Amino acid sequence: MAKTKAKRKSTAKTISHIPRNEGIDYNADLFIDLNINRSAVERRAATIGKRRSVKKQWQAAWLLKAVSCIDLTTLSGDDTPSNVHRLCAKALSPIRQDLLTAMDMQSANITVGAVCVYHNKIKDAVSSLGSSTLPIAAVSTGFPAGQIPLKEKLKQIKLSVAAGATEIDIVVSRELVLQSKWKELYREVKACREACGEAHMKTILATGEIPTYTKVAKASWVSMMAGSDFIKTSTGKEPVNATVAVSLVMIRCIREYEALTGFKVGFKPAGGIRKAKQALEWLILIKEELGDEWLNPQLFRFGASSLLGDIERQLEHYVTGRYSASYRHPMA
């Protein structure tokens, strides 16, 4: 076990060319006067996918890029070693080989960005992935509601890291956001980051439970100041998950934070992203608002379970000119 752990930790080197966000001291001045105009944000969000269009080989390349950014996820009560095993196999070989060959991408070594599971399934993922360096992300800190004591949260993180998770998806305490206890939120997230150690931390804001975009922006700032490697929209369990509009709010904060500190923080929309067309829209959003540097799994991930299936079918259509069926692609 210890051996595997050491090996898995080394996957962090794939990210090593981008310095980690080390966080900064709590400074309310940086965000307290923020005001986000919802209508204006929504107008921009509504047009972003309409101002750009990627077709033909551009679309194929972009969809492959999307695949490489997927955190292939299973977060169910009935997860067992067998479906986690399938998930891992699919993660390492997400696209049918003949399709990759047709696109001359057989040697591009395309895998998804990571697999994402509950703590209890880390060990299954570790054994399924074997010698692969594919990151394993574990949801943590009382996911999805986060209603457990901080002490327990930190313990969970440490256990998951010890079990072989190289990425930890934490949830913020919504209570602290709702009550605008920003300094407490900062302390909590910072403690989580310390508990993560080498493992990269994605901080889930659960935006579907935050009443205003202004608070989403403030929570983004606090999470970044406290050292999050990624900020993430949703657990996938809230009634409203990732939307382009809320993503826009968060990535504008990422942009501003980088301008201020030089740290590039990653972004992960999660929940409700099921179609290839949506994936393209998100990539366009990232390219337009953050730039090409963010268009890779080191700084961008999709939290999704069924997205891959739709992308596979679109890619087959690109290759063959025929509309595909889902049963033609190996299931996860």
Next chain:
Amino acid sequence: MSIKEIYDSMEYGPAPESDTAAIDFLESHNRKFQLFINGKWNAPASKTYFDSINPSTKKKLAKLAEANTKDVDDAVKSAKAALPKWIAIGGHQRSRYLYALARQIQKHARLFAVLESLDNGKPIRETRDIDIPLVARHFYHHAGWAQLRDTELSDYEEVGVIGQIIPWNFPLLMLSWKIAPALAMGNTVVLKPAEFTSLTALLFAEICQQIGLPAGVINVITGAGETGAALVNHKQVNKIAFTGSTEVGKIIKRAIAGTGKKLSLELGGKSPFIVFEDADLDSVVEGVVNAIWFNQGQVCCAGSRLLVQESIADKLYTKIKARMETLRVGNSLDKCIDIGAIVAPVQLKVINDLVQQGVAAGNEMWQPSWACPTEGYFYPPTLFTNVSPSSKIAQVEIFGPVLAAMTFRSHQEAVKLANNTVYGLASSLWTENINLALDIAPQIKAGTVWINCTNVFDAASGFGGYRESGYGREGGLEGLYEYMKPKVHKEFRSTSFDKKSSNKSQSNPTEIGIDRTTKMYIGGKQKRPDGGYSLTITDANGEAIGEVSIGNRKDIRNAVEAAHATKGWSAKTGHAKAQVLYFIAENLFVRKEEFAKRLMQMKGRSYEDATKEVDTAIERIYYYAAYADKYDGRVHHTTHRNVTLAMPEAIGVMAIVCPDEFPLLGFISTVLPAIAMGNKVIVIPSETAPLSATDFFQILDTSDVPGGVINIVTGNKEELTEVLAKHDDIDGIWYFGSKKGSTGVERLSADNMKRTWVDYGKHRDWIKQTHGQGQEFLRQASQIKNIWIPYGA
């Protein structure tokens, strides 16, 4: 490019929209279009054709017929002939036609979008997602108004044949703004699209054929300025609706002065885009993109002057520049661009020249690092910072993707800078503070105020300008009045309704009175005339009964200055204004006998007649006092999540030239609605019988009317009228007098585009309620400002 290369670079590729269907349409006419007159395609009498080009490629799209005077005449006659039947079928049938047009446009939406994009050079995204959906929406909305017309607007009737001249920047959208309300209100139309962009209007003509619109109801004639001039000057045209440059708008105004043709003008702009320090700056940046880089900046209401609070200016400029780097310019049919081609080389040259002048004048110019494609007429997005208001690029309408930015220190300075322009079409202001937003919005002289948004349109909201941006509104209820007229106008006649009296004058020759010096009333004080001359006023029998001052241009100047110097009247609550008006009525009632006697003396009236005029005047004051707090605005049902407030606002400083007849009632009936709406007025009372007005000074003094709200200058009516019409600091003028005088007022007012309302020598019976009072007066004394307030936390 290989997939691997794209995978690594993540570049965009070409994403062209197919033009096949649009080209098929052109080919179906052999790329040679005739004139659409009386439901048929007719070769032009001129036998002349001109080319329409695609500005993205400079390639010829088609040949278009050039309509000459004969063609225009044919079109107008066809519209005239179609009119009686079109009126007779009634609102519901017209509604069905408008509904069919809306459906048909929706069904062929992509064809319209592609054709528009090819012809104009604007991005397919814009025609597909903005222009064409708004066109369909406009027809749907007005299908509704057509249905409601006969019951809800039954005091009005159609105007007749409407000549419509539209610009090249939103070809089909402007067509819909013109045609939909015209048809809905029962008019027929001759439309001239802009010579650069006629193709969608011609496709629209085909749609009219397809739905079986009666022949002649819509006629589309192509051509340039001369064709437009022939339409404007055609005797059987009852109204001109024009959207285009202020320069041409003024020419049209002068050309039709005195003809009685109705006129609505939607002209140029130099609209301010005001950013306060608490705004959501990232959203502001996208607002700027929509304000000035929408449609290549070729938008009459483009936010072309960026006014930024000093504290955030550098931060915002940095963000805007970063955003400019990611804008993409290219072929209009590329689905991956933000900015298309400039419509024509002549416009490209205008933009280029003005930018060069801006640079030469020392303004800081910035353009993104990338280069524009070279095969079409392209111009890069351009930002000027630290622009001074005195700089030409801050004053003139560039009509291109060029933004002039400057800073302000305080809210009041922002308002001053915003209003430091001859235009007044639109404005946009950005703040997260609703108190600030609603404080500033009424202070901006513009027909539209977009709060935290910009270039948002909807058929339910009126659009149109203040000042030299024109007048009249398009869209909403306020837009309908441009296409109908009160039925009561038919009762007006060229002879006065004021009774000729045979009674002896009522002055008492045996009593020696005290000599009265009748001065003028300026700024709340009685003032001697600048010239030092007086005019003798005679009674009905020609006997002298008094003297009044002869005002001259300097007295007018002083009166206008006094009116402007009075602050606060417009901002007073309706209730407060009503109190003052009621007080006027109260004081007039107290002196009823005196005013009646004066009428008997001046006009030789019977006591009964004279008393009736005074009583009617008191009642009329009550009418407008009542309306002072009841002439409400509306909240329009627009299609966005926002509150769209349509607020009637005062026009500003108005000149009122009273009718000669009914010396008291004519004065009251014209002055009271104007001040009830918050205007300040310079009044020229009846020239022959001014003493009722001069007697009124004391009533004004005792009724809490703030000095400068009503200024009265006596003297030669026509001379003073000319001075008023030529005065650039007067915002509106009403004239009741001769046809010749009306013509002069309309012609001379064109220079500063003051609102005019004249009677063309047709008299009202001022005693009659239907003639002498009504909402028409209030509407003429106000202008609608639409304030868009999106919401959501």
